[in-house]
Amino acid sequence: EAGVTQFPSHSVIEKGQTVTLRCDPISGHDNLYWYRRVMGKEIKFLLHFVKESKQDESGMPNNRFLAERTGGTYSTLKVQPAELEDSGVYFCASSQERGVREKLFFGSGTQLSVL
């Protein structure tokens, strides 16, 4: 069974450009999360999808970030325009079951560098 896959693994862009990150969750997992780790900080929650609906987007930094999950399958996270402080590792995670037993499966992340 394939795990959570993320594309690209690395992205280097210039300030002001647009970048789109993609996440393919484990098949059958309704819950999809985006997290981010910036240099020197802890991993922080960005948002949570249940199928195609945004359940919680309280962690999205600002309106330069747009996440979608059309059809409830894969998800994209677009940053437009990118700023220097957006650099970091963006992780996607998925899960099948919510509640106290929820176990998240993480992808390897996308390392984003904004120059």
Next chain:
Amino acid sequence: KQEVTQIPAALSVPEGENLVLNCSFTDSAIYNLQWFRQDPGKGLTSLLLIQSSQREQTSGRLNASLDKSSGRSTLYIAASQPGDSATYLCAVKGNQGGKLIFGQGTELSVKP
């Protein structure tokens, strides 16, 4: 606001030692607590999940404990091996929503 702290930030031990990693959290009202492992350039792998009603979980050489009242969890690794070298992350899930709150992690190095 929930905050998670992990001490130490880095730890280096010789192979074969038993060791303890610490995690503390400020709000005792949690759903569960998870310990993850992250290898360089890789994603997070869930090691152990302790539900709020549980006191500990064990998997092989790993044992995680949870004391909600004091806001603490420990990850005990027995007979450490060089392959255990990685960053270990603690995360709690609160009563509101499904998001995890992470600590900054402990970078463990086990020397042969």
